[in-house]
Amino acid sequence: MSVPKLVDALASAQVLFDRATLEAAIERIAEDIAQAYVEGEVPVFLTVMNGGLPFAAQLAFALGERGLDLEFDYLHATRYRGQTSGSGLAWLHRPATPLHGRKVLLADDILDEGHTLLAVKHWCEDQGATEVRTAVLAEKLHDRCVEGIVADHVGVQVPDAYVFGYGMDYHEQGRNLPAIYALGD
């Protein structure tokens, strides 16, 4: 089966948030997060790959600028696998850093139905993390979110449409677009 083309999606897509707006949102999140830790604390900073990568990188710099050191690790859990609707969550990589007794800061691109963040948060707690703080660049507005998960820090709210760019893929394309787009009809 042929892969839908990014160029065709872009032709009918709508820009929801441009780069400057997203960068400002990340600075705002960083300000709040930096205040949530006491001096000298070093949380384990877990990037949820792949989509969380651009957001996590920018957030990490913004936190470094504010004097918060981070211990980096990452995980890869996926339930969309390049498609525009989700199914069962598959773990492709788990963090190697022991989480027992540690504070964890999770960074992901989007909280949509919430299954991914909820499962990852529970897993960190099962590993013995003393606190799991969650930060997402975007939160999708609808009433299909699984119970028990609310992101602690949210950059922007997006409408109930498939969105891509700034880490999020359109059939594994467009992750490095420096804006968030909503897919058109």
Ligand SMILES: O=P(O)(O)OC[C@H]1O[C@H](OP(=O)(O)OP(=O)(O)O)[C@H](O)[C@@H]1O
């Ligand atoms: O709130 P949910 O409905 O669970 O969806 C959110 C998750 O879906 C996307 O990951 P995806 O499965 O597409 O993996 P990817 O980051 O590798 O693209 C996104 O990066 C989040 O991790």
Ligand code: HPA
């Ligand atoms: O709207 C979305 N776009 C990209 N990836 C996603 N993962 C969950 N929802 C989305």
